[in-house]
Amino acid sequence: MKLDKIDILTEFKHFNIREITDTGGYNRRVLSSDVVLEDDEHQEVKDKAEAEWTDEVKTAWTTFQEEQEALNNPE
Numbered sequence: 001m002k003l004d005k006i007d008i009l010t011e012f013k014h015f016n017i018r019e020i021t022d023t024g025g026y027n028r029r030v031l032s033s034d035v036v037l038e039d040d041e042h043q044e045v046k047d048k049a050e051a052e053w054t055d056e057v058k059t060a061w062t063t064f065q066e067e068q069e070a071l072n073n074p075e
Contacts, residue, residue: 001027003042012061013052017045033058034065 001019004026009016015031031037033053037046 003044006045006048008048008052011057012064013057015045015048015052033061 001021003017004020005018007016008014009030013033017029017031019027019029021027031045031049033049037049
């Protein structure tokens with residue numbers, strides 16, 4: 001697939017990725033800073049991840065997830 005567009009969303013720097021398929025359609029996916037990028041990921045995605053997914057962003061995302069988990073599963 002050919003990379004068409006990367007939008008960066010939210011304060012957690014989620015990547016909204018649009019790719020063009022071989023048939024001319026679109027494939028969309030979202031990546032967050034806690035994913036491990038595959039070796040065959042588009043280089044532009046890797047470069048943006050390195051620039052945007054700072055330790056501060058990763059920590060904020062992890063903290064947010066933990067807070068949401070605590071709200072959804074009170075003891």
